[in-house]
Amino acid sequence: MTKNQKATMAHGDLMAIYEALDRVQAIIEFNLDGTIVSANQNFLDIFGYELDEVVGQHHRMFCEESYASSKAYAEFWKKLGRGESDAAEFKRLGKDGKEIWLQASYNPVLDAEGNPVRVIKFATDVTKDKLQIAEYEGMVRAINRAQAVIEFEMDGTVITANDQFLRIFGYRLEDIVGKHHRIFCDPGYAESQEYRRFWEKLGRGEYESDEFRRINRDGGEVWLQASYNPILDLDGRPRKIVKFASDITTEVQKRSLALLEMSTPVTKIWDGVLFAPIVGIVDSKRSVDIMNKALSSIADTRATTLLLDIGGVAIVDTAVANHLIKIAKAAVLMGCRTIISGISPAIAQTIAELGIDLGAIKTTSTIEAALRESITKSGS
Numbered sequence: 311m312t313k314n315q316k317a318t319m320a321h322g323d324l325m326a327i328y329e330a331l332d333r334v335q336a337i338i339e340f341n342l343d344g345t346i347v348s349a350n351q352n353f354l355d356i357f358g359y360e361l362d363e364v365v366g367q368h369h370r371m372f373c374e375e376s377y378a379s380s381k382a383y384a385e386f387w388k389k390l391g392r393g394e395s396d397a398a399e400f401k402r403l404g405k406d407g408k409e410i411w412l413q414a415s416y417n418p419v420l421d422a423e424g425n426p427v428r429v430i431k432f433a434t435d436v437t438k439d440k441l442q443i444a445e446y447e448g449m450v451r452a453i454n455r456a457q458a459v460i461e462f463e464m465d466g467t468v469i470t471a472n473d474q475f476l477r478i479f480g481y482r483l484e485d486i487v488g489k490h491h492r493i494f495c496d497p498g499y500a501e502s503q504e505y506r507r508f509w510e511k512l513g514r515g516e517y518e519s520d521e522f523r524r525i526n527r528d529g530g531e532v533w534l535q536a537s538y539n540p541i542l543d544l545d546g547r548p549r550k551i552v553k554f555a556s557d558i559t560t561e562v563q564k565r566s567l568a569l570l571e572m573s574t575p576v577t578k579i580w581d582g583v584l585f586a587p588i589v590g591i592v593d594s595k596r597s598v599d600i601m602n603k604a605l606s607s608i609a610d611t612r613a614t615t616l617l618l619d620i621g622g623v624a625i626v627d628t629a630v631a632n633h634l635i636k637i638a639k640a641a642v643l644m645g646c647r648t649i650i651s652g653i654s655p656a657i658a659q660t661i662a663e664l665g666i667d668l669g670a671i672k673t674t675s676t677i678e679a680a681l682r683e684s685i686t687k688s689g690s
Contacts, residue, residue, distance in 0.1 A: 332350050335352060335432050335434060336349075336350065336352040336356050336412070336431075336432070336433040336434065336435065337349065337350040337352065337430065337431065337432055338350070338353045338364075338430075338431045339429070339430045339431070340428060340429040340430075341428055341429075342387075342390070342391045342418075342426060342427070342428065342429065343368075343387070344369040344370065344387050345368055345369075346364045346366065346368070347428060348361070348365065349361060349365075356410060356433075357372065357402075357404045357405055358405035363405075369387075370383070372402040373402060373403065374403060390416055390418055390426070391426060393418045393420065393424075394418070395416060396415070396416045397415035398414070399411055399412065399413055399414075399436065400433075409437070410435065410437050411436050411437045411440040412433040412435060412436065413434045414432065414433035414434070415431065415432050416429055416431050417429065417431070417432070453554060454474070455474075457474060457554045457556055458471075458474040458475035458478050458534070458536075458555040458556070458557065459471065459472045459474065459475060459552065459554055459555075460475045460555075461550055461551065461552050462551040463551075464512075464513055464548060464549070464550065464551065466490045466491040466551075467490055467491075468488065468489050468490070468491065469487070470483065475555070478532060478555075478557050479526045479532065480526050481527050491509075494525055494526075494532075495525060496523070496525060496627075496628065496629065498628040498629070498664075499629075502628060502660075502664075503659070503663045504627070504660060512538055512548070512551055513548065514548075515546075515548040516540070517538060517539050518537065518538045519536070520536070521534070521535055521558065521562070522534045522536050522555075523627065531559065532557065532559050533558050533559045533561075533562040533563075534556065534557060534558065535555065535558045536554065536555035536556070537553065537554050537555075538551055538552075538553050539551065539552050539553070539554065562591070565590070565591065566591050566593055566595075566596070574589075574599065574600045574603060575587070576604050576607040578607075578611055579617075579681075580684070582611075582614040582615060583613060583617065583684045584607050584608065584613045584616045584617065584646075586600065586603075586604055586616065586618050586619070587619045587621075587622065588600065588618060588620050588622065588623055588634075589622035589623070590622065590623070591623075591625065592633050592634065593633070594629075596633075597633035597636065600637055601636065601637045601640050604616060604618075604641055608641060608644050608646045609644070613646055614645075614647060615647045615648075616646050616649070617649050617677075618634070618637065618650045618651070619652045619680065620634060620650060620651070620652040620657070621651065621652025621654075622652070623652070626656070627660065628660070631657070631660050631661050631664055631666070632664070632666075634650065635661075635666055635668070635671070638650055638671045639669070639671070642669065642670050642671065647672070648670070649672040649674060649680045649683055649684055650672070650674075650680075651673075651674045651679065651680035652675070652676070652677065653673045653674065653675050654675070658673075
């Protein structure tokens, strides 16, 4: 193969490559001063021009006036004139003034002596992606203003948190980054099987939404209406957890106070049998109130059986389970057989994980079963 044949083949390869680019990319050529020499159909379609409307015009026709008259713009063309390329995302304007974003490169074309003679630009329209990203970023900023946000590694290690979250819990960011989520939890709960299952569920990519009791820097109680949201990678695998939360501590405290003010009835339903239905949230104050009323009723009626129904208790965690067991055991100490009804599978699991010895305390899943048990024993 002769030298001319090789040159002809190389030229043919270059033309084939250029034609391939011409089919898929927006291409425009400029003189070194920025005057437009030519543009392909892809470029013209993006900007809404005909070829004769752009040839002989300056590149600044695609730019905002403030940018076109700036030192940065002048330096941009000086850089290209020195033979240096530039690649980035560029904001430009179409014929109707609409905003267009291009992922583009400006490439000086050199002559045989290595001197730049013109500039060719290859571009892809990324306007849709850019606007979508801007919309997402706007949503994230709105969420950050309105909600407490914290991010975790999949093992529960804190990555970052916004100011709202830090304010609620009384921490600085450097106090919590690298620490585990359990620093916000009651120690008993943080060591429980329930807590381990919580993180296992998130690890499978399943989200969790509920009211959550947490602990602030000073050991105070914080209640959050929150969702834990696994963030997935491109292959659908969870890579981190983002939690969005609202502080509902005041609301929960008001509900709790209302329940405290609403006396729990302890009613005689049969000779020797007392019935106490417990509804709502059980905290330390309310458990003392229920215990005092139950013990007084046992003493006054000489009851031999106390039926506690907990089917209406809103949340049964480590603390609540301990409160309920204390009430039952106090009744047993007064010689009153105690039956706890309304035991769900979740409550049973919580009590089992705590390792609490129920001793003489009888449990049933339904009120009906407890009533039959209490009345039968009372009548025997």
